[in-house]
Amino acid sequence: MREISDTLPASPSRDLSSAVEDFGMEEATNSGSTWTWEQEKAFENALAVYAEESSNRWVCVAADVDGKTEEEVRRHFEILIEDIDGIESGRVPLPSYVSSSEGSAEDIGGNKGKKSSSNATGKKLPRTYQERRKGIAWSEDEHRLFLLGLDKYGKGDWRSISRNFVVSRTPTQVASHAQKYFIRLNSMNKERRRSSIHDITTPAGVDKDGDDVTATAATTEQ
């Protein structure tokens, strides 16, 4: 597993472009205009608020992002989509997350068969014999890839997300992660919360509350 600190932002002002760089993607903000951390935050919030089908989506998004025009926000979004397409088509290599616990990438919950609490041999093992696997924490990069996949394939297509984005995780693991992620999202209004990787709600590294979570996520990274 790649040390999370290797990819951590030097400062909270790190924006989408640098986050994108971490995935080996091309510069996200090459449109000539620079984006501040606040603008990125507003941009991402607006994307979540205004539906894709909305005819005046970019007008609304631009209105939410200080100092940016409709054209600029639209271009910014297109670049993001290009990056996603690049990942999907394989043109852009994904980071490798091979770890010592490589086996975990195999279907851990692996209950391929329905209602089967079985191991590889198909026989159910008593809990005492079944060494419970230690959880392998999701890295920040994995979570970002998850968000990209979620954006691309939508909720429910965990297999595609696993195959094309979070290749180091099985569909079952992705689904499980998503489940807790959405639970977390739904409890967003709770006042006191521990910082968590699920605070990252967009691939760009800025959450909807405006907290830069890259640093906090790093502190929780094991």
Place this chain on the structure above:
DNA sequence: AGTGACCGGGAGGACCAGAG
């Protein structure tokens, strides 16, 4: 069309680690 097997997502809880 009916039936059964298989597959995959959702839900809920067990368990562990670590923040508070």
Place this chain on the structure above:
DNA sequence: CTCTGGTCCTCCCGGTCACT
């Protein structure tokens, strides 16, 4: 030390497909 967060396990249920 307590409690919350994160991951994994297990079960349930609905959808799909092959077979009759």
